[in-house]
Amino acid sequence: MKYDVSDRRIWFKGQILSVNDAQINVLAPTSQFGLNVFEGIPCYWNENERQLYAFRLKDHYDRLLHSAKLLQIECALDRDYLTKAFVDVIRANGYDENLSVRQTLFVDGFGSWGSEGPVEMFIAPIPRGRTSAEYNKTGLHCCVASWRRISDETLSPRIKCGANYMNSRVGHREALRNGYDTCIFLNEAGKVSEGPGSCLFIVKNNEVITPSLTDSVLESITRDSIVKIAKANNIRVVERTIDRTELYTCDEAFLCGSAMEITPILTIDRYKISDGKAGKITNCLHQLYLDIVTGREKSKKHWLTPIYDQK
Numbered sequence: 670m671k672y673d674v675s676d677r678r679i680w681f682k683g684q685i686l687s688v689n690d691a692q693i694n695v696l697a698p699t700s701q702f703g704l705n706v707f708e709g710i711p712c713y714w715n716e717n718e719r720q721l722y723a724f725r726l727k728d729h730y731d732r733l734l735h736s737a738k739l740l741q742i743e744c745a746l747d748r749d750y751l752t753k754a755f756v757d758v759i760r761a762n763g764y765d766e767n768l769s770v771r772q773t774l775f776v777d778g779f780g781s782w783g784s785e786g787p788v789e790m791f792i793a794p795i796p797r798g799r800t801s802a803e804y805n806k807t808g809l810h811c812c813v814a815s816w817r818r819i820s821d822e823t824l825s826p827r828i829k830c831g832a833n834y835m836n837s838r839v840g841h842r843e844a845l846r847n848g849y850d851t852c853i854f855l856n857e858a859g860k861v862s863e864g865p866g867s868c869l870f871i872v873k874n875n876e877v878i879t880p881s882l883t884d885s886v887l888e889s890i891t892r893d894s895i896v897k898i899a900k901a902n903n904i905r906v907v908e909r910t911i912d913r914t915e916l917y918t919c920d921e922a923f924l925c926g927s928a929m930e931i932t933p934i935l936t937i938d939r940y941k942i943s944d945g946k947a948g949k950i951t952n953c954l955h956q957l958y959l960d961i962v963t964g965r966e967k968s969k970k971h972w973l974t975p976i977y978d979q980k
């Protein structure tokens with residue numbers, strides 16, 4: 670059965686039900702303080718195989734459980750349970766299109782920001798056609814945010830929790846207010862960190878460079894995939910601290926993430942990146958990435974989890 674998106678099935682506290690029937694108490698710590706950890710897990714439809722593939726599901730669960738551990742949101746569910754619930758709810762919708770699946774552990778009940786529980790879960794598949802316009806653009810005009818990225822000493826960007834997105838919000842809203850598509854944050858040391866919902870790469874002299882995992886970034890699964898894909902294709906990759914001025918003089922730049930995949934950056938603070946068009950290496954990595962996530966490229970099939978029974 671295929672449901673309209675407005676009445677899609679979601680997995681909510683152990684049951685599969687209409688999104689309209691899933692209700693969370695307004696006083697719950699997740700509602701009041703953003704006390705939740707979550708993943709946005711991409712799934713890609715392969716028409717030839719008539720199969721839907723979840724991308725790097727195990728790695729998403731590693732990060733989800735690390736986020737939960739750091740915030741002491743005790744998750745009683747094991748990985749097999751997380752996976753089964755994920756597969757069940759997608760199957761319940763009968764989706765045969767690309768998805769972003771939100772899988773969230775949240776603190777429910779009447780407690781406060783210090784509460785340990787009760788910890789509950791929801792899983793909501795979201796067809797990707799409906800992701801934000803920013804992410805569907807073919808190239809981005811970015812600014813450097815005047816706000817700094819949160820740091821490991823205050824609220825670690827390594828934790829993927831709802832509350833961290835308030836830092837993303839102020840930077841992104843500032844960018845929109847000033848006529849840009851989105852922003853790039855500097856960290857507290859004044860070095861380049863990441864976008865509000867994405868990681869950053871630049872290309873200089875045919876070398877692909879991205880900030881280190883200790884430069885105030887989320888441990889992005891797309892970032893890690895790009896590093897591995899580039900290396901496997903003999904493209905040199907360096908993970909190091911990046912200065913702000915390198916943003917303006919690089920040959921290519923792009924943001925990446927499960928939602929935005931690989932999206933070229935055309936200008937930063939109105940400085941044109943090379944000729945202001947998507948670069949060669951960016952386009953090449955983008956194509957390799959799409960071939961892998963959809964299962965067209967077989968060498969990384971171990972990154973894919975099939976959702977439907979194989980014929």
Ligand SMILES: Cc1ncc(COP(=O)(O)O)c(C=O)c1O
Pocket residue numbers: 709837863864865866867868886887888889890891892925926927928
């Ligand atoms: C702040 C931030 N950085 C990077 C990313 C990219 O992470 P991933 O590639 O795991 O989606 C995201 C997306 O969730 C994000 O919110």
